[in-house]
Amino acid sequence: MSRKPDPAAPDAERWLRRLAWSGIATFLLISAFDIHRWRVERWQEFDAAFAFLKGHVFGIPPEPVWLYALAFPIVAVNFGCHVQILRGQRRGILKPFVGSALAIAIMPLFGWQGVIYRMIWPDILSFVGYGIGGAIAAILAFGLVETSPSDRD
Secondary structure, three states: OOOOOOOOHHHHHHHHHHHHHHHHHHHHHHHHHHHHHHHOHHHHHHHHHHHHHHHHHHOOOOOOHHHHHHHHHHHHHHHHHHHHHHOOOOOOOHHHHHHHHHHHHHHHHHOOOOOOOOOHHHHHHHHHHHHHHHHHHHHHHOOOOOOOHHHOO
């Protein structure tokens, strides 16, 4: 028995593509803010002073290098899921997408990064990114896009 076409599927597909593009743009903007912060000398001095103060007052080490080694593959998986969604891939994408998004969200806890200063724009973009990720996950999880039965997770 074949599934009847859902009249809302073209709209959901369009939203899914727009959300995937928005997710990619959010990744790139957050990276641009981080790169800008690291390349400006006064921000580098502030980073070093804050890391020193954080370590002495709260006993929290500066951002550990191993955290980047752990986070990069997870971020790459999430970014790759956005790209695969744009390419039309639906089969098997929900689990790695949601898993990597959750890992990104809890990653600062692994590095004891509870006390950090933040720039406001990357935080706003991160919040927007989590909303975009949640919307993509909801569209995929509830099967709002037209897929064949073999494409479902």
